[in-house]
Structures are given as structure tokens and as C-alpha cells.
Amino acid sequence: MVDGELYRGRLGIAAEFGHMVVEPGGRRCGCGERGCWERYASGTALVREAQELASVSPAIAGRLLELAGGQPEAITGLAVTEAAQDGDEAALEAFRVVGTWLGHGMASHRACLREGRAERPARRAGSGGRDRRCRRPRAAPVTGR
Numbered sequence: 001m002v003d004g005e006l007y008r009g010r011l012g013i014a015a016e017f018g019h020m021v022v023e024p025g026g027r028r029c030g031c032g033e034r035g036c037w038e039r040y041a042s043g044t045a046l047v048r049e050a051q052e053l054a055s056v057s058p059a060i061a062g063r064l065l066e067l068a069g070g071q072p073e074a075i076t077g078l079a080v081t082e083a084a085q086d087g088d089e090a091a092l093e094a095f096r097v098v099g100t101w102l103g104h105g106m107a108s109h110r111a112c113l114r115e116g117r118a119e120r121p122a123r124r125a126g127s128g129g130r131d132r133r134c135r136r137p138r139a140a141p142v143t144g145r
């Protein structure tokens with residue numbers, strides 16, 4: 001929200017934080033970039049992490065592989081959740097890894113939002129009430145019309 005209105009940005013996808021790069025040169029994303037947050041902190045990332053763990057360390061993924069019929073590529077998000085609830089080490093590790101990335105991204109969001117306070121600076125005497133550093137974005141906000 002900018003001045004009480006939804007801000008969509010030039011391409012209409014402002015605040016698409018899933019495409020914030022958290023790992024430069026990291027995993028390729030559908031948006032064309034590499035290292036986007038959603039490649040590390042999402043349901044898809046959780047499944048991929050569990051599949052990799054089950055493939056390279058099947059000894060710690062017994063319950064996970066049991067739920068997937070013994071095939072790492074058949075592991076689903078539901079199976080990861082169920083296996084984690086049953087104490088499967090690989091499933092728990094997948095949650096730890098994705099949770100860590102989630103935390104890193106949220107910390108960055110926090111920093112962005114803290115910076116966002118500059119959008120509403122205290123009015124300075126003689127400035128006409130508007131700080132020049134905090135002009136309204138160029139793109140038109142969504143008005144619903």
C-alpha cells in the first residue's frame with residue numbers, strides 16, 4: 001500500500017517477494033532469474049529438498065520413502081509432512097532447511113518494511129509538507145476501474 005492505495009508497480013507484480021534473490025547464482029526460477037526466494041522457501045522447495053535427501057541418504061528417510069512407495073521422485077508435500085510428524089530424519093531436515101530459508105527471507109522483508117517507514121516522513125517546516133526523497137512511485141496505483 002502506498003498512501004492508502006494498492007501499489008502494483010510498472011509490471012503489475014510489485015511486492016512479488018518470492019522473486020527476491022536470496023542466493024545469487026542459485027537455483028533457476030521460472031521468472032528467468034536465479035536464486036529467487038521461492039526456489040528455497042516454498043512447498044515445492046520442501047518437496048525437492050526431501051527428494052534430494054531421500055535420494056542421497058535413504059537410510060534416514062525410511063518413513064518418507066515408505067510413504068512414497070520407495071521412489072524419491074514420488075515424494076509429495078503431504079508425505080513430507082506426515083513423515084516429519086512420524087519423526088523421519090530426512091523429512092525433519094527438509095523442514096529445517098526450508099525453514100531457515102524462510103527465516104532469511106522474512107528478515108529481509110523486515111528490513112524492507114522498516115525502510116518503508118520513510119514513505120511517511122515527518123513533515124519538515126518549509127518543505128511544503130513533502131520530503132523529496134519520498135515521492136510517490138511513478139506507476140499509477142490500482143483503483144479498480
Ligand SMILES: [Zn+2]
Nearest residue numbers: 019029031036
Ligand atoms: Zn523468480
